[in-house]
Amino acid sequence: MKIAKSLQQIQPSYIREILAAAQTQGVISLAGGLPDGESFPLDLMEDSLNTLAASPQLFQYGHTAGYAPLLDYFKQTEQQPGHHSAIVCTGSQQALDLIARAFLNPNDIVVMEAPSYLGALQVFGLAQANVQSIQQRADGPDLAQLEAKFATGEVVMFYAVPDFHNPTGVCWSLEVRQKVAQLCIQYNVTLIEDVPYRELRFNGQALPLTSSFCPDNSLVLRSFSKIATPGIRLGLLTGKTDWINPLIKVKQSSDLHSSVPMQAVLLDLLKHPNFDKHLAKLRDLYQKRYLALTEQLSQKLPAGCQFNTVDGGMFIWLTVPDCNTYQLAQAAIDNNVAVVPSAVFYQQGETVEPALRLNFTNASESELATAVDRLVTAINESCKP
Numbered sequence: 355m356k357i358a359k360s361l362q363q364i365q366p367s368y369i370r371e372i373l374a375a376a377q378t379q380g381v382i383s384l385a386g387g388l389p390d391g392e393s394f395p396l397d398l399m400e401d402s403l404n405t406l407a408a409s410p411q412l413f414q415y416g417h418t419a420g421y422a423p424l425l426d427y428f429k430q431t432e433q434q435p436g437h438h439s440a441i442v443c444t445g446s447q448q449a450l451d452l453i454a455r456a457f458l459n460p461n462d463i464v465v466m467e468a469p470s471y472l473g474a475l476q477v478f479g480l481a482q483a484n485v486q487s488i489q490q491r492a493d494g495p496d497l498a499q500l501e502a503k504f505a506t507g508e509v510v511m512f513y514a515v516p517d518f519h520n521p522t523g524v525c526w527s528l529e530v531r532q533k534v535a536q537l538c539i540q541y542n543v544t545l546i547e548d549v550p551y552r553e554l555r556f557n558g559q560a561l562p563l564t565s566s567f568c569p570d571n572s573l574v575l576r577s578f579s580k581i582a583t584p585g586i587r588l589g590l591l592t593g594k595t596d597w598i599n600p601l602i603k604v605k606q607s608s609d610l611h612s613s614v615p616m617q618a619v620l621l622d623l624l625k626h627p628n629f630d631k632h633l634a635k636l637r638d639l640y641q642k643r644y645l646a647l648t649e650q651l652s653q654k655l656p657a658g659c660q661f662n663t664v665d666g667g668m669f670i671w672l673t674v675p676d677c678n679t680y681q682l683a684q685a686a687i688d689n690n691v692a693v694v695p696s697a698v699f700y701q702q703g704e705t706v707e708p709a710l711r712l713n714f715t716n717a718s719e720s721e722l723a724t725a726v727d728r729l730v731t732a733i734n735e736s737c738k739p
């Protein structure tokens with residue numbers, strides 16, 4: 355049997371090779387997007403998990419849109435407008451796939467910031483969309499480039515990660531959020547707002563969702579992978595009911611529904627009196643690790659290398675001028691530290707900024723210090739002018 359044409363054009367995932375290498379004993383990984391496993395709130399989930407067997411009805415087929423008590427909980431806490439609704443997905447990754455299958459035809463134009471979330475590039479690639487990139491600045495997308503694309507009248511969607519972007523960690527300013535929303539309304543473009551890192555803000559209040567300024571032009575993707583655990587595979591997709599209904603139809607053909615027992619466990623977790631404390635601890639841990647990593651980098655990086663400061667999330671973006679970052683990532687692995695070269699976050703043929711994505715959530719402070727020593731050695735060896 356021949357592989358479908360849509361799949362043939364998807365490049366083999368280099369990142370999977372790096373992640374495999376990162377599992378080798380002795381390698382410290384700054385490569386994956388993994389939350390800290392020791393911080394999983396399993397203690398808060400324990401009662402719920404232990405009593406599952408006493409609720410056999412949870413193990414029956416369920417509703418495609420989601421477990422009703424969980425949907426009710428979101429209705430109360432999310433303050434959705436009356437003509438909006440939600441669908442529980444198998445991770446926000448599935449939400450992306452459902453959106454592509456429900457709303458995109460081959461060659462439809464989807465705009466993204468470059469660099470971009472790899473999983474979104476794959477979904478839109480499989481959907482045979484025409485993905486067009488605009489540059490990302492320190493406070494969000496380049497607005498002039500964005501408006502120029504929108505003004506063609508041909509853009510169907512703008513996919514964005516405004517809170518602590520993957521891979522760069524960039525968080526959009528309030529002004530950018532307002533302007534992007536205004537442009538989406540003006541040019542009738544749908545914003546796909548993907549916010550898996552939103553709750554991982556180190557300090558202060560969250561900025562409003564961009565979609566809050568253009569609710570009827572948006573679909574919002576939330577994930578419970580970073581604040582609960584990735585293994586429960588749950589996310590939430592919200593938007594106008596007119597758009598959620600076709601998405602439910604697609605999900606039905608995809609997997610009927612997401613795991614009901616896990617949705618019941620998630621609901622108990624979200625309502626747990628200590629859930630906020632868990633989030634506060636997680637933010638504090640990640641901030642400490644971020645500060646440890648950046649302090650080490652500031653002390654040890656050779657001249658010319660630069661990294662951005664972030665207010666949350668899981669990643670920083672380290673630019674390494676005049677360097678082949680594939681070779682550098684290989685040199686780093688040979689030196690027992692795993693990182694991801696920037697090119698994997700761009701489409702083929704795009705101008706790639708020479709950089710590395712560094713994750714700071716899955717290694718301890720002392721491992722981060724050792725990782726920086728090893729990385730700096732690799733940079734000095736493989737990026738000689």
Ligand code: PMP
Pocket residue numbers: 387444445446447448471473515520548550576577578579584588589
């Ligand atoms: N969107 C972004 C920007 C991501 O970084 C990820 C994975 N870390 C996802 C979506 C998918 O997350 P999940 O399916 O685990 O909810």
